[in-house]
Amino acid sequence: MMTNDRCSISRADALHVFWIVGIGSVLLDLDHLWKVLGLEAPISFTYFAGRDFHTPLIFIITGCFFGIVFTAYALRQDEFRRFVDISGTRAERYLSSLHTYVRRFDSCFDMRRSDTLLVSGSGGHLKRALVLREYFENATVIIPYESEVSKYKVKENYIRVISPRYRAKSSRIMTVFRTLWLFLHSIVIVSMMRPKLVISTGSGLSLPILLIAKFFRVKTVYIESPSRVHEPSITGRLMLSKTDRWIALWKTLAEKYGVSYGGML
Amino acid sequence: MMAILVTVGTSLPFDGLIQVVDVLIKYHMITDDVYGQIGNGEYIPKYFKQYRRFVGNMDEAYDRVDLVITACGAGTIMEVAKRGIPMIAVSNPDITGGHEWELVEKMESLGHLVFCRNYLDLSLYLYVRNMEFEPFVPDKFNLSLITDILEEYK
Numbered sequence: 001m002m003t004n005d006r007c008s009i010s011r012a013d014a015l016h017v018f019w020i021v022g023i024g025s026v027l028l029d030l031d032h033l034w035k036v037l038g039l040e041a042p043i044s045f046t047y048f049a050g051r052d053f054h055t056p057l058i059f060i061i062t063g064c065f066f067g068i069v070f071t072a073y074a075l076r077q078d079e080f081r082r083f084v085d086i087s088g089t090r091a092e093r094y095l096s097s098l099h100t101y102v103r104r105f106d107s108c109f110d111m112r113r114s115d116t117l118l119v120s121g122s123g124g125h126l127k128r129a130l131v132l133r134e135y136f137e138n139a140t141v142i143i144p145y146e147s148e149v150s151k152y153k154v155k156e157n158y159i160r161v162i163s164p165r166y167r168a169k170s171s172r173i174m175t176v177f178r179t180l181w182l183f184l185h186s187i188v189i190v191s192m193m194r195p196k197l198v199i200s201t202g203s204g205l206s207l208p209i210l211l212i213a214k215f216f217r218v219k220t221v222y223i224e225s226p227s228r229v230h231e232p233s234i235t236g237r238l239m240l241s242k243t244d245r246w247i248a249l250w251k252t253l254a255e256k257y258g259v260s261y262g263g264m265l
Numbered sequence: 266m267m268a269i270l271v272t273v274g275t276s277l278p279f280d281g282l283i284q285v286v287d288v289l290i291k292y293h294m295i296t297d298d299v300y301g302q303i304g305n306g307e308y309i310p311k312y313f314k315q316y317r318r319f320v321g322n323m324d325e326a327y328d329r330v331d332l333v334i335t336a337c338g339a340g341t342i343m344e345v346a347k348r349g350i351p352m353i354a355v356s357n358p359d360i361t362g363g364h365e366w367e368l369v370e371k372m373e374s375l376g377h378l379v380f381c382r383n384y385l386d387l388s389l390y391l392y393v394r395n396m397e398f399e400p401f402v403p404d405k406f407n408l409s410l411i412t413d414i415l416e417e418y419k
Contacts (some may be wrong), residue, residue: 122275123274123275123338123340124338124339124340124343127340135408149275149319152321196415197411197414197415199411219414219415221410221411221414225339226339226343226368227339227367227368228367228368229367229368229370229371230367231367244414245410245411245414247410247411250371260410261407262406262407262410263403263404263405263406263407264343264403264404264405264406265406
């Protein structure tokens with residue numbers, strides 16, 4: 001499919017892995033749960049010799065089967081119909097809603113190999129990322145999923161991710177789950193795209209991706225927002241000693257925290 | 266005839282500012298052409314000459330106007346200050362924390378804008394359109410800071 005790219009795994013493969021691992025691990029966790037609670041397993045499969053079959057194994061096989069079926073349907077509806085005709089049934093309605101769900105996260109898995117990742121938020125963060133994109137050819141921009149406008153501003157080479165906190169007033173509890181999801185997503189992004197450099201233009205969105213990139217020994221750069229004149233932002237303060245370069249856009253901030261001064265972007 | 270641009274940015278709505286400007290036009294406190302970029306706001310201005318929710322290329326708009334009234338967005342402030350257009354930055358009470366004020370106060374002390382702390386007092390700040398502002402000339406971004414750390418790969 002992609003010949004020149006170092007990233008040889010296709011989107012369909014990635015989806016297969018996601019479904020299989022997802023369904024399998026949920027069922028495994030269930031199996032674990034009732035043992036932790038000291039209950040007897042509600043279902044136990046027996047082998048033909050009368051011995052207990054390893055229940056999680058059954059679950060994983062079932063998970064694999066449904067994972068492959070779901071993915072095959074979601075990606076190739078027409079080919080799927082040749083084998084099983086389910087048109088007009090409840091199963092079809094369920095699977096087609098699943099299909100739209102997968103399509104919605106289309107750009108999550110549409111990863112083309114690029115040397116530079118520009119992690120930006122919406123608005124001014126994105127504007128600075130787009131200025132930087134002119135200097136790094138073939139750079140991919142990471143934008144928040146919530147912002148439709150950003151998608152039109154970037155036009156090409158972007159990945160949409162769920163941002164931990166899009167609005168200052170959005171729920172704090174959901175922020176935890178969104179951050180966890182973003183950690184998982186950034187593991188997928190960084191390990192599949194293998195960038196040489198990750199540049200953040202200073203939004204809260206960039207924290208998980210920078211940490212994951214640092215874990216994978218990728219060079220990281222953090223550029224603080226120009227609205228920070230005397231004190232760094234929360235993300236900036238957390239990333240102070242963790243990135244390879246921490247660039248302040250005002251001299252007062254650079255002198256106070258002993259970071260490099262980059263001029264105005 | 267002067268032209269005034271009222272912009273509140275695309276991310277956060279600021280209906281109060283749009284309403285205040287609309288009232289000022291209605292009662293002839295502002296007699297100029299007013300163009301608006303109202304973002305996601307619910308209030309639809311009635312007396313503006315023209316308004317849009319989202320403008321793709323703001324550069325053209327900046328070239329045509331003589332006064333910019335903006336919410337404290339860092340992007341707009343930097344762009345307008347670079348051009349030396351008279352600017353009133355209005356603080357949005359809905360923003361919690363208000364980290365943008367740091368930049369606004371800095372730019373105000375450098376003399377590139379006038380900061381209106383309460384949007385209801387906007388009419389007191391209309392003298393700004395007769396002031397002259399010097400363009401803000403920032404230091405050029407030092408790109409070698411980023412490209413230096415890539416040299417290990419070569």
